[in-house]
Amino acid sequence: MSMLPPPARIGAPLDEVETPALIVDLDVLEKNVGRMAEVTARAQVAFRPHSKTHKSTSIAHMQIAAGAVGICCQKVSEAEIMVNGGVGDVLVANEIVGSSKLARLAALARRAKISVCVDHLQNVRDLERAAAEAGAHLHVLVELDVGGRRCGVQSPDQAVDLAKEITASGHLSFAGLQAYHGGAQHIRTHEERGEAIGQAASKVRAARDALARAAVPCPTITGAGTGSFEFEIASEIYTELQAGSYVFMDRDYKLNQPGNVSRMDFEQSLFILTTIMSRPLPERIVIDAGLKSYSTDSGPPEVAGMPGLQVERASDEHGIIMLADPNALFSIGEKLRLVPGHCDPTVNLHDWFVCVRSERVEALWPVSARGAIF
Amino acid sequence: MSMLPPPARIGAPLDEVETPALIVDLDVLEKNVGRMAEVTARAQVAFRPHSKTHKSTSIAHMQIAAGAVGICCQKVSEAEIMVNGGVGDVLVANEIVGSSKLARLAALARRAKISVCVDHLQNVRDLERAAAEAGAHLHVLVELDVGGRRCGVQSPDQAVDLAKEITASGHLSFAGLQAYHGGAQHIRTHEERGEAIGQAASKVRAARDALARAAVPCPTITGAGTGSFEFEIASEIYTELQAGSYVFMDRDYKLNQPGNVSRMDFEQSLFILTTIMSRPLPERIVIDAGLKSYSTDSGPPEVAGMPGLQVERASDEHGIIMLADPNALFSIGEKLRLVPGHCDPTVNLHDWFVCVRSERVEALWPVSARGAIF
Numbered sequence: 001m002s003m004l005p006p007p008a009r010i011g012a013p014l015d016e017v018e019t020p021a022l023i024v025d026l027d028v029l030e031k032n033v034g035r036m037a038e039v040t041a042r043a044q045v046a047f048r049p050h051s052k053t054h055k056s057t058s059i060a061h062m063q064i065a066a067g068a069v070g071i072c073c074q075k076v077s078e079a080e081i082m083v084n085g086g087v088g089d090v091l092v093a094n095e096i097v098g099s100s101k102l103a104r105l106a107a108l109a110r111r112a113k114i115s116v117c118v119d120h121l122q123n124v125r126d127l128e129r130a131a132a133e134a135g136a137h138l139h140v141l142v143e144l145d146v147g148g149r150r151c152g153v154q155s156p157d158q159a160v161d162l163a164k165e166i167t168a169s170g171h172l173s174f175a176g177l178q179a180y181h182g183g184a185q186h187i188r189t190h191e192e193r194g195e196a197i198g199q200a201a202s203k204v205r206a207a208r209d210a211l212a213r214a215a216v217p218c219p220t221i222t223g224a225g226t227g228s229f230e231f232e233i234a235s236e237i238y239t240e241l242q243a244g245s246y247v248f249m250d251r252d253y254k255l256n257q258p259g260n261v262s263r264m265d266f267e268q269s270l271f272i273l274t275t276i277m278s279r280p281l282p283e284r285i286v287i288d289a290g291l292k293s294y295s296t297d298s299g300p301p302e303v304a305g306m307p308g309l310q311v312e313r314a315s316d317e318h319g320i321i322m323l324a325d326p327n328a329l330f331s332i333g334e335k336l337r338l339v340p341g342h343c344d345p346t347v348n349l350h351d352w353f354v355c356v357r358s359e360r361v362e363a364l365w366p367v368s369a370r371g372a373i374f
Numbered sequence: 375m376s377m378l379p380p381p382a383r384i385g386a387p388l389d390e391v392e393t394p395a396l397i398v399d400l401d402v403l404e405k406n407v408g409r410m411a412e413v414t415a416r417a418q419v420a421f422r423p424h425s426k427t428h429k430s431t432s433i434a435h436m437q438i439a440a441g442a443v444g445i446c447c448q449k450v451s452e453a454e455i456m457v458n459g460g461v462g463d464v465l466v467a468n469e470i471v472g473s474s475k476l477a478r479l480a481a482l483a484r485r486a487k488i489s490v491c492v493d494h495l496q497n498v499r500d501l502e503r504a505a506a507e508a509g510a511h512l513h514v515l516v517e518l519d520v521g522g523r524r525c526g527v528q529s530p531d532q533a534v535d536l537a538k539e540i541t542a543s544g545h546l547s548f549a550g551l552q553a554y555h556g557g558a559q560h561i562r563t564h565e566e567r568g569e570a571i572g573q574a575a576s577k578v579r580a581a582r583d584a585l586a587r588a589a590v591p592c593p594t595i596t597g598a599g600t601g602s603f604e605f606e607i608a609s610e611i612y613t614e615l616q617a618g619s620y621v622f623m624d625r626d627y628k629l630n631q632p633g634n635v636s637r638m639d640f641e642q643s644l645f646i647l648t649t650i651m652s653r654p655l656p657e658r659i660v661i662d663a664g665l666k667s668y669s670t671d672s673g674p675p676e677v678a679g680m681p682g683l684q685v686e687r688a689s690d691e692h693g694i695i696m697l698a699d700p701n702a703l704f705s706i707g708e709k710l711r712l713v714p715g716h717c718d719p720t721v722n723l724h725d726w727f728v729c730v731r732s733e734r735v736e737a738l739w740p741v742s743a744r745g746a747i748f
Binding site: 004007016018019020021052074075077094095096097098100101119120122123145149150151152153154182275276277278279280281284286288289291292293295296297313314315316317318320332333342344345348349350351370371372373374 | 378381390392393394395426448449451468469470471472474475493494496497519523524525526527528556649650651652653654655658660662663665666667669670671687688689690691692694706707716718719722723724725744745746747748
């Protein structure tokens, strides 16, 4: 349990921040938040951003103030932190199993509007028992596997069976369909991403039609991510979007090819500030940020504003950057900003967002739900 | 800044631990600690285990009680936590740059024996100034690049120049050579690992001989990791070993080929406990542990005790395991133990070690220096 001090003081110039540090450019963050609010309002879909990206009650409240109906999270512990932090409407966009976790979820539903996903009959029964024991009410969505090959029912019939069971449960209400296609988010071409979401939308349509035939009302169809949300909007079947990464963006999203509104309209607001700690050879610089400062699951970080420069090798506490030009001017002690490969697991490594405007620290926000995995 | 509760209570059976959780098998941990103490004592080399693996003052004290002379760490913030936790002798096995960090390091040196590495002349001067201002004394080692292609001087002459500058500094003393070959740790064959450390030892010998010619005493030659320490012992030039991962082990070390004492003598003590949350198809199980519960930089985790079963795909909060046998008996709610690919960055994701003996929780240890990256 960390009680680490923040790596900066409010009012300090950026250059005085201790490194490595997680930096947020507030101007860009605010612009990204506003832009998504505008896009979703214009499309007349509800927006429920995924808080697993930022794990921050501060940013969740900023999104809600801009019009979001609530937030998504993945874990009961994240939901607890968000509700404790004043968020009143949380969708756990995931299956929750085990009596202890279900009891915690039901307890939370006495204090906020809580929704959760299911893909198995026994899970519905367990949810009903937990909600009954807590004297609480849970909103339950059926998750469809729309191509992500993760959780979710495989057929419209399964969805109808679960929806009926939910509807017949005294402490549950059927809230609709969870239909997120994670695998589509980083398909590089605009066209192929569109095709993947087109196929997802077909599966959603089949499930919705089956529910209609069974006379089960389906109020919400929710899903979409930063790489795909324009296609979920275009499908006209989704009623709610869940994009999260748009607040920060990352290198992996930047590698998506143009023609994509999310690539074109959102800018990088999240950086790792790092210091050059060694230059043992003219062509090799070593930075003080490694695997414990950024995730590499979606590729290494690149140096912001310096095309072609990226971390070539990373160990726990070091990053190696090779210089094509051995005469390039880089000094020990100099600071660089890195664009992480994947924003979500990178944020989860840090305790503090150092929020910067005009090269000064304007705020320090805790990463409220960092490490909240259970 | 996390204030997360532990995922278990002391005395509970393993099956009641909330998942995902970081589990330590205390019997195996104690055996590993004892075994390394025995090996290093027999070899008559000092042992200074690297605490970047466990980030735990509890385990550091266990190692010291078994005979370790002190510990290594990588960051000033880690050193602060270790000294605050009662560890009296800390080597920051890394270069530290920047006036603020050096001031913190020097302040710490008033309360404990602190050693640090350098590979650049200006850094020696900055260390001297910081130590003088704090009225403190720092022990300084020159880092050699012995093949890891990270930090470190490239030639014996550079090492001598730095050692002389250190010796001439009023608040510093020259403590010896830091000579760790990170890249050698996971070379798969015993023979090639031996060759890599043989080459490292040649570089160390050249630097030591150059220091002797310059009449600069070199009290300590320190380095080695869990994959290579038998070769540093065999070289007879290293006076101190720094292995860290041996306490836990991981899948990457297990993939090192036999013939290696570290593979043969140390067993897996660290696991991620996870729950099956979905089985949407007979051949696909989904677990509740993903990229925020284990690092994948050195490959995915495997399922302990179930050869051939590993996490095929991981997203932030999910792991996908494909079953060759669709009739295999795995139920939703069932718990599995994962062996992580890389122990150090996996531990750094968690706030608590859940320490288990005979299938019961015996202790809860905070991961004291989790997130201490600056």
